[in-house]
Amino acid sequence: MTQAIIFALLAALGWGTSAIFVRLGLQNLTATPGTAISLAVGTILIGIVAVTAHGPTAFNLNPNEFAWIVLLGVLNYVLGRYLNFNSVNLAGISRSAPLLASAPLVAVAMGILIGGETINSFILLGTLSIFGGVILVATGGGRG
Amino acid sequence: MTNVLNKAINEKPVTTGMLLALMAATAYGSSQFLAKQIVTEIAPPSVVATVGLFSGFVVLMGLSIGNLPKDRKAPKKAVVFLILSGIASSAGVTFLYTALELAPVVIVAPVSSxxxxxxxxxxxxxxxxxxxxxxxxxxxxxxxxxxxxxxxxxxxx
The missing domain is CATH 1.10.20 (Histone, subunit A)
Incomplete structure (x- = not known):
């Protein structure tokens, strides 16, 4: 379980680092092609890792399996980002960031209600603490 | 549908924006839950990440194809930064899916947030x-x- 927590923190580190490069890159390019470039590089890089680790046969997915993964990609990279950018544009970062920070609460709720996962008081308190902390971080970062 | 959305944006932009933020959170949150099911039952994390990233790329390329002539004139430095961003974020996605393969969503989702x-x-x-x-x-x-x-x-x- 500790290994999973380390991987989850590494995921956050990857996205955190990516946000810095996005901030620098999008000074001269709009968001949609910028995201497309970022996703193209990711596809190639992780594709090489996947083929090296599991062989090309790992991509032999049936249409149903393929459709689920496409749904995941569209849900996360297209719909999520589109709604995210528009919400910031309309409501402002101070109003949209706290609402966007509720994403892990949605995931946790789905894990419990649909996935049948269990939660103890430590995990519940930790989740609420992170939720509150992320809201403060997202709305408290001033510009120099 | 577009007319309804445009009317809502014009009449109550802040409320609509907050509603869209909740919808974005739902999309992100449910994508983590969906990813857990997929990496557990369908394919390894790196394969799921590759196909997922490629799907997002295809849809976004379709949306941004009209701006391609203008965007081709973007400074090389900007493209390099976005390439580095792609490396970092795709590593993030793969780490997340690996974490989801190893532990329940109730642990991974809050920590990765x-x-x-x-x-x-x-x-x-x-x-x-x-x-x-x-x-x-x-x-x-x-x-x-x-x-x-x-x-x-x-x-x-």
Whole structure:
């Protein structure tokens, strides 16, 4: 379980680092092609890792399996980002960031209600603490 | 549908924006739950990440194809930064799916949500002219670290 927590923190580190490069890159390019470039590089890089680790046969997915993964990609990279950018544009970062920070609460709720996962008081308190902390971080970062 | 959305945006932009933020959170949250089911039952994390990233790329290319002539004139430096962003974010996606393969969503989702704290810390270190850290940020950071610690303890009970 500790290994999973380390991987989850590494995921956050990857996205955190990516946000810095996005901030620098999008000074001269709009968001949609910028995201497309970022996703193209990711596809190639992780594709090489996947083929090296599991062989090309790992991509032999049936249409149903393929459709689920496409749904995941569209849900996360297209719909999520589109709604995210528009919400910031309309409501402002101070109003949209706290609402966007509720994403892990949605995931946790789905894990419990649909996935049948269990939660103890430590995990519940930790989740609420992170939720509150992320809201403060997202709305408290001033510009120099 | 578009008319309804445009009317809502014009009449109540802030309320509509907040509603869209909740919808975005639902999309992000449900994508983590969906990813858990897929990496557990269908394919390894790196394969799921590759196909997922490619799907997003195809749809976004379709949306941005009209701007291609203009975007081709973008400075090489901007493209290099976005390539580096792609490397970092795709590593993030693969790490997330690996974590989801190893542990329940109730543990992985909150821990992986500490991204704003990391990006703000990195921005403060590498882009000090663009970001500053307030007292509110420090309190938030302490809450995030406490939360991750509580989840780590809770995952071993």
């Amino acid at each position: 500490v991204t704003p704290l990391i990006s703000l810390s990195l921005a403060h270190i590498f882009l000090p002219k663009m970001e500053s850290i307030t007292a509110k940020t420090w309190v938030g950071a302490i809450l995030v670290v406490a939360g991750v610690s509580l989840i780590t303890i809770g995952s071993h009970i």
